[in-house]
Amino acid sequence: MDIYSLDTYDYHLPPELIAQDPVLPRDACRLLVMDRGTGAISDRFFYQLTDYLDANHILVLNETRVIPARLVGHKETGGQVEVLLLRQDGECWEALVRPARRVRPGMVIRFSDEVKAEVVTELDFCGGRLLRFEGYHNWFQFLEKFGSMPLPPYINRPATAADKLNYQTVYATRPGSAAAPTAGLHFTSELIAKLKKQGVECVSILLHVGLGTFRPVSSSDIREHEMHCEYYEIQPEEARRLNRARNRGQQIVAVGTTVVRTLETAYDDNDGFRAGSGWTNRYIYPGYRFQAVDNLITNFHLPKSSLLMLVCAFAGVEKTLQAYRYAVAKQYRFFSYGDAMFIK
Numbered sequence: 001m002d003i004y005s006l007d008t009y010d011y012h013l014p015p016e017l018i019a020q021d022p023v024l025p026r027d028a029c030r031l032l033v034m035d036r037g038t039g040a041i042s043d044r045f046f047y048q049l050t051d052y053l054d055a056n057h058i059l060v061l062n063e064t065r066v067i068p069a070r071l072v073g074h075k076e077t078g079g080q081v082e083v084l085l086l087r088q089d090g091e092c093w094e095a096l097v098r099p100a101r102r103v104r105p106g107m108v109i110r111f112s113d114e115v116k117a118e119v120v121t122e123l124d125f126c127g128g129r130l131l132r133f134e135g136y137h138n139w140f141q142f143l144e145k146f147g148s149m150p151l152p153p154y155i156n157r158p159a160t161a162a163d164k165l166n167y168q169t170v171y172a173t174r175p176g177s178a179a180a181p182t183a184g185l186h187f188t189s190e191l192i193a194k195l196k197k198q199g200v201e202c203v204s205i206l207l208h209v210g211l212g213t214f215r216p217v218s219s220s221d222i223r224e225h226e227m228h229c230e231y232y233e234i235q236p237e238e239a240r241r242l243n244r245a246r247n248r249g250q251q252i253v254a255v256g257t258t259v260v261r262t263l264e265t266a267y268d269d270n271d272g273f274r275a276g277s278g279w280t281n282r283y284i285y286p287g288y289r290f291q292a293v294d295n296l297i298t299n300f301h302l303p304k305s306s307l308l309m310l311v312c313a314f315a316g317v318e319k320t321l322q323a324y325r326y327a328v329a330k331q332y333r334f335f336s337y338g339d340a341m342f343i344k
Contacts, residue, residue, distance in 0.1 A: 003286040003317050006220050010303045011324050018154050019337035022166045027191045030332055030339040034323050036315040041326055046186045046340055049297075053253065055199025057295070058245040062181040062258045063204040065172035067140070068147030070159070073109040073117070075102075081109050083117075083131070084150055086178050086210045087231070092120060092132045094211070100127040111146055125211060125228070140175060150178055152336050154302075167336075176208035176231070182299045182336045183256030201250075203241050205266075206233040207258040212281060217306055222285050225306065229279035232262045239266070239275040246272060253295040257310050260284065263292035285309040286317050296343045300327060300334040315343045 002008055023029040027047040034041050044051070053059065069085040081103055084096040097103045103119055110116040114135040121130050136142040149159040149167045159167075169184035171192070196202065212228040219225050234242075242263075245252060254260045265280040266273055273292070283306065296314055301307040312320045323341070332339045 001317065003312075004221050004223055006217060006222055006304055008317065009217075009222070009305070009308050009312065009321075011321060011328070013303065013328060013334060017328065017331060017334050017338075019333040019335060019339075020155055020157060022185065022337040023333070023339075024166075025188060026170075026186050027188050029186055031186075032323060032327055032332060032339065032341045034315060034319070034341060034343050036319060036343050039316075039319040039322065041323055043330065044342075047191055049191070049342065050194050050198060052342060052344065053195055053198065053200045055201075056249075057251045057253050058201045058203060058242070059195065059253045059255060060203050060205060060242070060259045060263065061169070061171055061184060061187075061255050062207055062262070063169075063171055063173045064177040064181060064206055064208050064258075065175045066149060066168055066177045066180050066209075067175050068143045068149055068164070069178045070148045070150040071111055071143075071146060073111040076108055076110070083109070084178060087208075088176075091134065092130055093117075094123060095129055095131050096127045096211075097129045098127060100129070103129060112142075115142060115146070125215060128211075152179070154335055155337065171204070173204075174206050174208075177210075179209040179213060180336065181207070181209060181256045181258045183297045183340060185337070186297075186340050187255075201241065201245065203238050203245075205238060205259060205262050207231070207262045207280070209258055213258065213307070215306070216302075217304055217309070222309060225283065225285075227281040227283040227306065229281045230258075230261075231277070232265065232280050233277040234262065234266050234273065234275050236275040239273040242273040251294040252292065253297065254293045255297045257296075257298060257301075257307050260293050260296065260310060260314070264290065267292035284313050286313045288313045290314060296341075298341050298343070299336065300324065300332065300338055300341065302335065311341075311343070 031044040071083045087094040117131040149163040
């Protein structure tokens with residue numbers, strides 16, 4: 001097996017296993033528990049996470065909040081343009097547009113009588129454009145009125161009002177993501193309260209999900225892939241709590257790959273977890289030496305994706321792919337609204 005070959009991270013997934021809607025209540029989804037030391041697998045439900053976590057664990061959550069970042073506008077000629085906002089820079093946004101070949105620099109896209117955007121330039125990823133907006137007074141009010149939740153393309157239906165709740169973690173507080181940190185979608189407030197009652201400590205960090213998380217890997221040698229930058233923050237008190245937990249020998253449980261990438265970015269051999277903010281393009285693939293994370297809660301990820309490579313780096317390529325084959329055989333539900341894994 002060539003761990004640097006993109007084809008290694010392919011697997012067969014029947015289309016009917018791609019979840020189109022969430023399980024409700026959230027914590028009633030299935031949970032595949034995997035021991036990364038032995039590869040042993042067991043079938044549980046997410047609410048049974050209480051059987052695995054106690055005062056020896058500290059749970060790290062990404063408090064980012066998904067914005068209704070999908071917009072539909074029209075060119076001056078009348079043609080429709082779909083826009084997915086990725087990252088704000090003043091009056092401009094990096095965005096994915098469709099159909100991209102018909103959206104060129106200088107073109108104006110109108111979203112309402114007042115709000116329009118000029119295409120400033122093309123960006124260095126497929127469908128990427130820099131858009132300069134004008135005509136709005138309150139940006140988030142505009143998005144709430146005209147935007148829709150940016151459901152992934154493998155969910156074959158329009159976003160609904162229910163998705164504004166379901167495609168959002170119960171602890172989301174900081175608007176800015178173009179996609180949900182999906183491992184967190186399975187938590188309910190009641191489950192978090194039960195875990196805290198058992199002595200599990202919860203820490204919040206921030207990473208706004210953008211292109212870096214879901215940009216496909218296209219290079220045949222995965223080492224040639226480059227991640228785009230995403231904004232992160234770790235507050236001083238949260239860094240202090242993480243360092244205290246590490247010094248006490250507690251297990252750090254990352255809820256999702258966004259948390260893994262943030263913690264690994266912020267960890268230093270000498271100083272431990274460092275508070276601060278900035279941009280990370282941390283790319284984790286097999287061969288990576290983890291320093292900041294002991295356990296991982298994650299969803300099932302797309303074939304040949306950087307997210308699957310991160311999980312393989314954490315749990316081992318053979319063991320992870322074996323677990324995925326098992327999940328397919330047992331008809332687990334995949335991707336954003338699908339079931340979860342707990343890797344201990």
